[in-house]
Structure formats: C-alpha cells, structure tokens
Amino acid sequence: MKKxxxxxxxxxxxxTTSCGGGAxxxxxxxxxxxxxxxxxxxxxxxxxxxxxxxxxxEEVEQLKQMYVSLFKEKVDKQTEKKGGFxxxxxxxxxxxxxxxxxxxxxxxxxxxxxxxxxSLDFVLVDGEWKPAVNK
Numbered sequence: 001m002k003k004x005x006x007x008x009x010x011x012x013x014x015x016t017t018s019c020g021g022g023a024x025x026x027x028x029x030x031x032x033x034x035x036x037x038x039x040x041x042x043x044x045x046x047x048x049x050x051x052x053x054x055x056x057x058e059e060v061e062q063l064k065q066m067y068v069s070l071f072k073e074k075v076d077k078q079t080e081k082k083g084g085f086x087x088x089x090x091x092x093x094x095x096x097x098x099x100x101x102x103x104x105x106x107x108x109x110x111x112x113x114x115x116x117x118x119s120l121d122f123v124l125v126d127g128e129w130k131p132a133v134n135k
Contacts (some may be wrong), residue, residue: 011020016035020079024129025129026095026102026104026129027090027101027104028121028129029095029104029122029128029129030093030104030106030122031090032048032104033045033048033120033131037075038072038085038088042067042068042071042072042075045071046067046068048131049064049066049067049128049130049131050125050130050132051063051133052135063089065107070085071082078085079090079110082112082114083112084110084111085108085109085110086109086110086111086113087108088107088108088109089106089107090104090105090106091105091106091107093105095131100123101121101122101124102121102122103119103121104119104122104125105117105118105119106118
C-alpha cells in the first residue's frame with residue numbers, strides 16, 4: 001500500500017507531466033518535481049503536468065484539482081507518518097532510443113530512516129522534460 005501510494009504520487013507528478021522550468025535532463029526534471037512535492041507545493045507540481053492534448057480545458061482543470069486534493073490527503077499523511085522528507089537521491093536515468101521519453105529512478109529517505117524507491121516517467125515536450133501521466 002505504501003509503495004502504491006508513493007507510486008501514485010509520483011505517477012501524478014510523474015504522469016505525462018512537466019516539472020521542468022526548462023530542465024535540460026530528465027534527472028533535473030525529476031529533482032524539480034521531488035523538490036516541489038517536498039515543499040508541499042502541490043499546485044506548482046500539478047501545474048507542471050503534461051495533460052492529454054485531447055482533454056478540454058475544463059477536464060484539465062478538474063484533473064489538476066483532483067491531483068492537488070490527492071496529494072494533500074495522501075502524501076502529507078504518509079510523509080508525516082514517516083517523519084517527513086529527510087533526503088532523496090537520483091539513482092539512475094534511462095533515456096529511450098528515440099530521445100523522446102525517459103525513466104528516472106530515485107530513492108526517498110524519511111525522517112524515521114525508512115526509504116522508498118520509485119521511478120518517474122518523463123516525455124520531451126517542446127524541449128522540456130515533463131513528468132508523464134500514465135493512464
């Protein structure tokens with residue numbers, strides 16, 4: 001359940017999304033995303049997400065509101081239960097052969113000493129690496 005929860009967080013912050021203010025590498029984008037979540041700037045994180053081009057503006061706004069609520073309810077509680085974020089480490093970065101997608105693996109260490117390993121998927125959109133929202 002813990003891994004599913006954190007993976008869900010990462011997926012939303014991670015889902016066909018964009019965390020990057022022009023992040024030059026997927027690892028840079030992952031660092032930006034993790035920092036936003038660590039700072040509890042869920043709105044900032046969700047604003048970085050790359051939403052489907054097929055979604056209407058109203059649908060995109062509803063999805064953003066849902067993600068922010070989810071982060072506030074689930075991430076805050078789970079993180080606080082573990083003593084908050086202590087640190088994180090980017091473990092690896094794998095860019096696909098076509099150069100249009102990537103996976104970044106990372107590890108979060110919490111205040112209680114526990115750790116979670118996860119990964120974020122990214123897509124390259126207009127020269128920026130953005131977290132990919134996988135459906």
